[in-house]
Amino acid sequence: MEHHINGIALPNEAGFFGEFGGQFIPPHLKEAMDEINTAYEEIRHTAEFQNELNDLFKNYVGRPSPLFYAKRLSEQLGGAQIYLKREDLNHTGAHKINHCLGEALLAKYMGKSKVIAETGAGQHGVALATACALVGIPCEIHMGQVDIEKEHPNVVKMKILGAKLVSVTQGTATLKDAVDSAFEEYLKDPKNYIYAIGSVVGPHPFPKMVRDFQSIIGNEIKTQANERFGQHPDYVVACVGGGSNAIGAFTAFLNTPEVKLVGVEPAGHGLDTDKHSATLTLGKPGQIHGMACYVLEDEKGEPLPVHSIASGLDYPGVGPQHSYLKELGRVQYETATDQECLDAFMTLSRVEEIVPALESSHAVAWALREAPKLDKNIKIVVNLSGRGDKDSDYVAEKIGL
Known part of the structure; x- marks a missing residue:
């Protein structure tokens, strides 16, 4: 499958998404x-x-991964209906x-x-x-x-x-x-x-x-959403570090403007501190690791030390396609702090008995914050990109369990 947006190839033959990539x-x-x-x-x-x-994918990974209706969580929040794309159930525990x-x-x-x-x-x-x-x-x-x-x-x-x-x-x-x-x-x-x-x-x-390999996520969401509630989701939400799980979830919907796409970056200790990894939110176009993309860098053009409670999001660059989608305005990039992430980790664990990865908890945090503001007919799909087994000891120590 070839990928385009507005008729433009993603990427072009030289590997560029607009001015990013290469x-x-x-x-x-x-x-x-x-x-x-x-x-x-x-x-x-x-x-x-x-x-x-x-x-x-079928017989080893266990695909398609389920689309789970988080009924108790949706009822508790009292707004939009939240569905979880269960990439955490894949063999090895993530996307x-x-x-x-x-x-x-x-x-x-x-x-x-x-x-x-x-x-x-x-x-x-x-x-x-x-x-x-x-x-x-x-x-x-x-x-x-x-x-x-x-x-x-x-x-x-x-x-x-x-x-x-x-x-x-x-x-x-x-x-x-x-x-x-x-x-x-x-x-x-x-x-x-x-x-x-x-x-x-x-x-x-x-x-x-x-x-390309990750786009199976969004293709499955599209099929499953139509089977479950007869329409596309209103929102597809995913955490963004480098951005593979998010691109995987978003790709199938890039040319479907009625589906709002939301990428959630780590605000860490706060966007007003130097302890965050909010590259698309606060970075600027630059180069890192052989590509042009948004980068968090100092005045000398060197990548800044970054922070996130989630090790998998702790990166001063970001995928070039995300950089391009930000400039196009096709994806809305938001943030969640370490504290919001911890709260989301515990809320999902206690309300739905699903322990999410700290990375995925950033996307859950956005849903917890925004769902109550939306009509109950709105459908949000959160890409639950990984499970939290790897984080459980760390979180328990962090919150004093």
């Missing part, structure tokens, strides 16, 4: 990225690749498995000898370790030491699944530094290694490729 990388790395793009374009349309991927299977299969078809990746909250790492074990390719995951300490359950899972885990201690020892470290390793042998980027970020073709 390949801001050294020539030898551009060669490797172009090789990945060529292989992807050749392979993705073949029956063999599609059949293998679709079989894994990340959708593109990890695609990337691992691509690596296998290209004959690569090692898959390298970064991870923040560990969901991409777990999903990629799983996918690589499944197709029989060695996997190396780079993770910031701060996140290793915070996301212990996922660290253990990655090791059990046979991945080599590299602890990154430089810089702030979080997601941006893990990306830097993984890129360094990849550059040692781009011919035989493949860097499986964990979101819709980085140089072309990764923003396009990850988007």
Whole structure:
């Protein structure tokens, strides 16, 4: 499926979404990225690749993931009806498995000898370790030491699944530094290694490729919403860090203007502090990790240290397609603070007995805040991008349970 908005290809042949995206990388790395793009374009349309991927989605991941009506929560809030797209029920516990299977299969078809990746909250790492074990390719995951300490359950899972885990201690020892470290390793042998980027970020073709694999989310929402209540949702809401789960949920609706699309960024300790990751809200166009996108940066043009209670959203850049959709005004980008996120985590856990990831809790927080203001006939679909097992100990300690 080719992707357009207002008749404009997303992305164009050079990998740009408007002025965002592209390949801001050294020539030898551009060669490797172009090789990945060529292989992807050749392979993705073949029956063999599609059949293998679709079989894994159905019989391994458990797709389609359910669209759950949060009846008790909707009644308690007294406004719009809230539905949850249950990506948390996927095998490995989040949406990340959708593109990890695609990337691992691509690596296998290209004959690569090692898959390298970064991870923040560990969901991409777990999903990629799983996918690589499944197709029989060695996997190396780079993770910031701060996140290793915070996301212990996922660290253990990655090791059990046979991945080599590299602890990154430089810089702030979080997601941006893990990306830097993984890129360094990849550059040692781009011919035989493949860097499986964990979101819709980085140089072309990764923003396009990850988007394509994740677009199954929105396609399912569209079908399920029409089956459940005979219309499109009025709102589709998702958290945004790099932005893969959000692009996955939004893509099917980009040319359906009556569906409002809302991306929720981390306001952290507050937008008036330096402890947030609200890139689209407070950043400006720049470059990071081989792409042009909105960036939170200092006066020298260096990426700022950023903060979110959710390790997977702790990133000073954002997907180039999100940057373009902001400029077009097609997606409304909002924020939720750490405290709102914690409150949403506990509310969903106590009211619907669903424990969400801290990342996804940002989208839930927006729904809790906005649903009471809307008519009860309005339908909000929140992409519940991951489950909160990995965060439960951290949250319990944080709130003194």
